[in-house]
Amino acid sequence: MVWTIACTFLQDLAVTDHGSELSEIDARVRALETLLVAKGYVDPAALDVIAETYEHHVGPHNGAAVVARAWADPDFRAWLLRDATSAVASMGFSGRQGEHLRAVENTSDVHNMVVCTLCSCYPWSILGLPPVWYKSAPYRSRAVSEPRAVLSEFGVRLPDDTRVRVWDSTAEIRYLVLPMRPAGTEDWAEDRLAELVTRDCMIGTGIPTAVPAE
DSSP, X not given: OHHHHHHHHHHHHHHHOTTOOOOHHHHHHHHHHHHHHHHTSSOHHHHHHHHHHHHXXXXXXXXXXXXXXXXXXXXXXXXXXXXXXXXXXXXXXXXXXXXXXXXXXXXXXXXXXXXXSSSOOOOHHHHOSOOHHHHSHHHHXXXXXXXXXXXXXXXOOOOTXXXXXXXXXXXXXXXXXXXXOOTTOTTOOHHHHHTTOOHHHHHTSOOOOSSOOO
16 A cells, blocks of 8 residues: 555656656655655654754854864864864764764875775764765775875875875764865954865865865
C-alpha cells in the first residue's frame, strides 16, 4: 500500500507536471519521503526542522565568523589554536560533527589543507555539509600524494619555500584552517572581515583576499 503511494506520486509527476523543475533523482527522493512519511517512519515536521537548521543555522558563515573573531581578537585566536572545540562553542557553534575540533593556522611558512582520506569527515557546525569534491576519490587521494597540484587546480599557487601540511580529518577529530588575514584589513570590523572568508579558505583550498568573493 505504501509503495503504491510512492509509485503514484512518481506517476502523477510524470503525467501532470512535465514542466517540473525536479530532476529524476529529486523526484525519487520526494517519492521516498512520501513513502517513509506514510509508513510513519519519518515525521514531516522533523524533516522541516533539519532542512531549516542546515539552511539557516549551520554552514560556512559560522566558520567565517570564527575566523573573523580570531583575526580581530588575539586572545580568541590563542584560545582557538589551543582549544578549538571550546572556543568555537563559546560562539554558539557546536553539535554534530563538531565535537572534537582542531584549528591549524596558515603562516608565510606553512599552508594547511584538510582532507578525509577514508570518507567525508567534516565539521558540519561551522562549515555545513561537505562539498561534493571533498568527498570524491580523486581529491581524497591526490590531496595527500600531490597537494600542490590539487591546490593549483583551485587557483592556489604558493611560493616554493612554503611548506604544505595536509591534515587527515577523522571521526575522532576534525580540522578548521585559520587562513592568514589579508593585508589592508587592519581596521575592518568582524562582520566585514567575515565576508572575506569562504568555505574553501577554511579547508585550505582557497586564500582570502581583501576583495570579497562575488
